[in-house]
Amino acid sequence: MTAANLGFTTEFYESLFEVADGENIKTCLQCADCSGVCPFGYLMDFPPGRMIAWMRAGILDEMLDTDSVWMCVSCYACTEVCPKNIPLTPGLMTRAKEELLLAGNIPAELQSALEFSQRYGNPLGESPRKRAAWAEDLDFEVPIMRKAKRPVDVLWFVGDYASYHPRVQETTKAFAKLLHKLGIDFGILGPEENSDGDSQRLAGERGLFEMLAEKNGKAFGKYEFGEIITTDPHAYNAIKNEYPQLGIEYPVRHYTEFLAERIEEIKPLLKGKGDVKITYHDPCYLGRANGIYDAPRTLLEAIPGVELVEMSHNKTTSLCCGGGGGGMWLDGFQWEKGEVRLSDWRVKEAVTSEAEVMAVACPYEPPRFEDSTKTVSGADTLVISDILELLIEAIG
Amino acid sequence: MANIVAIVKMVPDLVEELEINDEGTGLDRDWLRLIINEFDNHAIEQAILLKEREGGEVTVIAPETEGVEDMLFTTAAKGADRMIKLAGDFEEGVNNHALAHAFAETAKNHQPDLILTGVQANDDLDGPVGPLVAEYLGMPYIGYISGVTLEEGRAIVRKEYPGGLIGEMEVTLPAVLGIQAGEEPPRYVAISKVRQMMKTAEIAEAEISELDFSGGISAKRMYLPEAAERAEMIEGDEEEIAAKLISIFKEAGAL
Ligand code: SF4
Ligand code: SF4
Numbered sequence: 060m061t062a063a064n065l066g067f068t069t070e071f072y073e074s075l076f077e078v079a080d081g082e083n084i085k086t087c088l089q090c091a092d093c094s095g096v097c098p099f100g101y102l103m104d105f106p107p108g109r110m111i112a113w114m115r116a117g118i119l120d121e122m123l124d125t126d127s128v129w130m131c132v133s134c135y136a137c138t139e140v141c142p143k144n145i146p147l148t149p150g151l152m153t154r155a156k157e158e159l160l161l162a163g164n165i166p167a168e169l170q171s172a173l174e175f176s177q178r179y180g181n182p183l184g185e186s187p188r189k190r191a192a193w194a195e196d197l198d199f200e201v202p203i204m205r206k207a208k209r210p211v212d213v214l215w216f217v218g219d220y221a222s223y224h225p226r227v228q229e230t231t232k233a234f235a236k237l238l239h240k241l242g243i244d245f246g247i248l249g250p251e252e253n254s255d256g257d258s259q260r261l262a263g264e265r266g267l268f269e270m271l272a273e274k275n276g277k278a279f280g281k282y283e284f285g286e287i288i289t290t291d292p293h294a295y296n297a298i299k300n301e302y303p304q305l306g307i308e309y310p311v312r313h314y315t316e317f318l319a320e321r322i323e324e325i326k327p328l329l330k331g332k333g334d335v336k337i338t339y340h341d342p343c344y345l346g347r348a349n350g351i352y353d354a355p356r357t358l359l360e361a362i363p364g365v366e367l368v369e370m371s372h373n374k375t376t377s378l379c380c381g382g383g384g385g386g387m388w389l390d391g392f393q394w395e396k397g398e399v400r401l402s403d404w405r406v407k408e409a410v411t412s413e414a415e416v417m418a419v420a421c422p423y424e425p426p427r428f429e430d431s432t433k434t435v436s437g438a439d440t441l442v443i444s445d446i447l448e449l450l451i452e453a454i455g
Numbered sequence: 456m457a458n459i460v461a462i463v464k465m466v467p468d469l470v471e472e473l474e475i476n477d478e479g480t481g482l483d484r485d486w487l488r489l490i491i492n493e494f495d496n497h498a499i500e501q502a503i504l505l506k507e508r509e510g511g512e513v514t515v516i517a518p519e520t521e522g523v524e525d526m527l528f529t530t531a532a533k534g535a536d537r538m539i540k541l542a543g544d545f546e547e548g549v550n551n552h553a554l555a556h557a558f559a560e561t562a563k564n565h566q567p568d569l570i571l572t573g574v575q576a577n578d579d580l581d582g583p584v585g586p587l588v589a590e591y592l593g594m595p596y597i598g599y600i601s602g603v604t605l606e607e608g609r610a611i612v613r614k615e616y617p618g619g620l621i622g623e624m625e626v627t628l629p630a631v632l633g634i635q636a637g638e639e640p641p642r643y644v645a646i647s648k649v650r651q652m653m654k655t656a657e658i659a660e661a662e663i664s665e666l667d668f669s670g671g672i673s674a675k676r677m678y679l680p681e682a683a684e685r686a687e688m689i690e691g692d693e694e695e696i697a698a699k700l701i702s703i704f705k706e707a708g709a710l
Pocket of ligand 1: 093096097098099100106107130131132133134135136137138147148152
């Protein structure tokens with residue numbers, strides 16, 4: 060062991076204390092529950108437990124020459140099971156990715172998503188001017204704050220995939236219709252909105268996250284609104300848990316909480332369409348990261364004729380779709396490493412549950428799961444729908 | 456220890472739709488967003504790879520246009536030693552002849568062993584910049600380069616030809632190279648490093664003589680592609696379509 064090796068390990072170790080509850084790392088039992096529960100742990104040179112072991116041995120610098128840390132999809136499964144409450148996902152794994160990124164050890168796919176985020180304010184590389192283009196073919200107007208020039212009750216933070224991805228735009232329009240139907244006074248930022256930056260942060264690009272957060276904070280500061288609502292659990296997580304640390308503090312809720320509160324108002328609008336078996340996939344950033352398990356189920360159960368069935372992994376043990384922590388931009392990399400897709404595993408479980416529909420509540424999911432229904436056997440009739448789409452269908 | 460100069464420019468970003476100006480002679484620059492020319496970005500990467508491998512200094516020169524400072528600070532974070540922006544009236548767009556004169560004049564002051572630039576750019580109307588700079592400085596030029604090794608007083612370069620052919624050539628220094636691709640793709644630098652550079656690095660400004668547009672072209676009319684009704688859709692099953700195609704080819708004298 061040289062002084063340089065030790066220097067890296069020591070600095071890395073000490074930086075972990077800056078994360079909330081970070082000092083818990085000192086109490087790691089080396090039980091390896093974290094590495095065992097990790098969906099990609101078997102493909103990692105340094106799953107969390109081993110990373111801690113090498114850190115204790117003072118030789119963690121060897122991690123810098125490996126790239127399998129990029130398999131981490133920041134799903135919080137390890138953090139959830141750790142008996143010592145060590146913040147493995149936001150602390151250890153994210154810090155490890157930051158170090159890899161600083162060392163220039165970064166997969167090309169991820170690089171372009173980060174460059175796009177920096178340049179265009181969205182990881183898809185789409186024109187920022189077209190951020191609100193999804194609203195153009197609705198038969199009512201979606202107010203854009205800059206033009207509306209008035210205070211609103213709800214500022215809807217639309218998010219990247221919800222704004223630009225053609226499949227997810229369907230969900231976005233469903234939410235717009237629902238807000239319109241319920242007579243909610245709302246507005247969006249349109250081209251002034253930037254990526255929430257949360258997945259970029261969890262992919263190790265803290266500076267980029269801060270830059271994007273500052274831009275959003277500036278836009279929020281220009282307008283008057285009661286609260287922020289978003290359909291994107293990643294944006295929700297960022298605005299709720301991370302932005303306040305940068306002095307950007309606003310009340311924020313995910314749409315499932317917002318609508319569950321109005322369930323008595325919504326129920327009379329819902330017409331049944333016959334019996335249907337639905338299973339619900341808990342998104343990592345709604346479930347494990349933020350503890351929202353009931354609101355989405357309340358909404359689904361309000362639809363007449365719906366029988367809600369659970370998959371074997373549900374709520375705190377939900378399986379990640381593979382899109383978190385940069386996973387959205389690492390499909391090729393993940394495939395090369397393991398020739399598996401986490402979304403396939405999830406869709407297999409949905410098939411086993413005998414549900415006809417898998418309901419979701421995160422914009423990363425419809426495209427990922429729909430791709431999997433095309434390849435997983437027995438999944439060709441499985442319908443992937445965001446809860447919003449199911450609600451709008453039931454309203455008719 | 457080579458003295459390497461990369462000459463680069465910002466070009467229209469095609470993520471945004473392009474608009475034609477009121478006169479119909481060029482792009483409406485009010486609507487343009489500019490981005491570093493992708494090939495120039497490869498030239499910067501190649502320059503920095505050479506510096507890391509063989510030592511030396513990298514100077515990056517770019518005309519002053521929207522976004523140029525961010526771009527130069529990013530190159531500083533990648534490892535460039537000196538960043539220079541050409542002070543002049545570039546915002547309205549200038550032809551490559553004028554730009555090459557300005558590049559040549561400034562690059563000369565740095566007594567470069569090697570000048571690297573992108574082999575082409577999406578707004579090259581009057582030929583690429585590289586050969587013009589070489590001409591004005593009386594240096595040799597080789598384009599479509601995807602690898603460079605430096606030796607005493609000369610460089611060995613890999614030149615790409617169509618059809619996957621690669622040529623290896625030797626050129627006497629100083630020389631200008633048009634880079635098709637760096638040996639590695641342009642690297643990523645963490646935003647925190649770029650922000651650090653914004654606080655610590657300095658961008659020098661180079662005064663240039665009056666822009667000399669001579670030799671270039673001036674566009675008379677610029678317009679979006681016009682839809683023409685020249686395509687004929689052939690209907691029928693495979694046999695009928697094939698027969699019809701053959702008669703059309705015969706008529707056109709192609710068969
Ligand atoms: S966050 Fe998920 S993917 Fe990352 S190490 Fe933990 S369990 Fe594995
Ligand atoms: S689960 Fe927690 S205590 Fe167990 S090895 Fe992982 S980090 Fe250590």
